[in-house]
Amino acid sequence: MQLFFHEHTSDDQFTLDSEESKHLIKVLRKTQGDRVKFTNGKGCLFHCVILDSNPKSAKIKIEEREFLPEDDYYIHLAISPTKNSERMEWMVEKLTEIGVHEITFMESKYSERSHLKLERLEKKIIAACKQSLKTRVPKLNPVRPMNELVQDSKFNTYQRFIAYVDKENDRHLFDKVKPDNAYLILIGPEGDFSQQELQLAFGNHFLPCSLGKSRLRSETAGVAAVHTIQLKNNLKEL
Template identity: 65%
Template sequence: MQLFYHEKSLDSTFELDQEESRHLIKVLRKTKGDQVQFTDGKGCLVHGAILDADPKRAKIIVEQRLYQPQDDFYIHLAICPTKNLDRMEWMLEKITEIGVHEISFIESKHSERVFLKMDRLEKKMIAACKQSLKFHFPILNGLRPLEEILKESRLDSYQRFIAYLDEDNTRHLYEKAEPNQSYIVLIGPEGDFSKEEVAMAFDYHFLPCSLGRSRLRTETAGVAAVHSLQLKNTLIIP
């Protein structure tokens, strides 16, 4: 199955933008009558056929519409972006494929990057969703100060974790997390969170957690956190 994306309403017939039309008709060489699958990124999966194979404005007719329910759990990764943007794009791609529901970027005391090209990151995320057949696309939030994220009232019902370097912090995220919950995990920059930031997170009832014995790069820690929570909720032990 090859999945395409159409951000507008998937009505009985709809037209694709120029980029998706060109990819469908010119690159993949699809023609009139060929079967295609689309999602709106909000859980809707459409089975349809090409009605007009115009490489600039291809038209699709809907034959079947399905809806995939949301997961019973919710993973929110809040992470400081790396100085090297390629590493952050790599992480975003991988956690999207594994299954993350929301991503926020943190401004912290030791942050190495204070600007992000959100349009570029969104394109990377959408491409990863199509590759991994995701019908619910993650929420992607821009850079915000750490304290602003900590103060969000909606987090009161979440399991809240902060991963940072501490030899006494040995209990793994997988061990601490309970299944079928909403989670937020904070990941600091290469220089880690400051002591003051860690203390502030504790004030907002965030719990310390480990991501393993190795010292991880920021982007690797992000992948490890999302993967651990996915395993907690999807691993079936006989």
């Protein structure tokens, strides 16, 4: 199965832009009458047929609409961006494939970067959704100060975690996660969180957690955290 993306699917027919048309018709060699599947990134799967295989403006008709239910849980990762933008691009791709629901970039005391090209990251996310056959595009937020994030009352109903490296912080995230919840987990920069930031998080009901014995890069820690929460929620079904 191949999955394609088109955000504006309110009508029964739509036209692809030149880039998507070229990919569909020239690269993948699709032609008039071929069946294809699209998503709008909001949980809908559209069973479609190609009406016009113009490589500059392919026309698509929706024959059937299928709505896929949301997960019973919600994973929100807040992470300090690294200096290397390619590592952040790799991370958002992998998070999307594994199954994150929302990503916030977080500015903390030892953050290495405060500006990101969100548009480029969003394209990476959409490409990862298509590759991994996901019909929901994760929400991507701009950089937000850590102190503002941890004190936001909207997260009062979430299970809240802060991952950091400390020999006394040895209880793994897997052991603390309760299935079927909304989660917010904080991942710091390469220099980790400051003591003041840790105390601020603890004072706002964030639980300390470990991601294992190894010292991980920030982007690796982000992927490990999301995978751990996904694993805990999926194991309950076995």
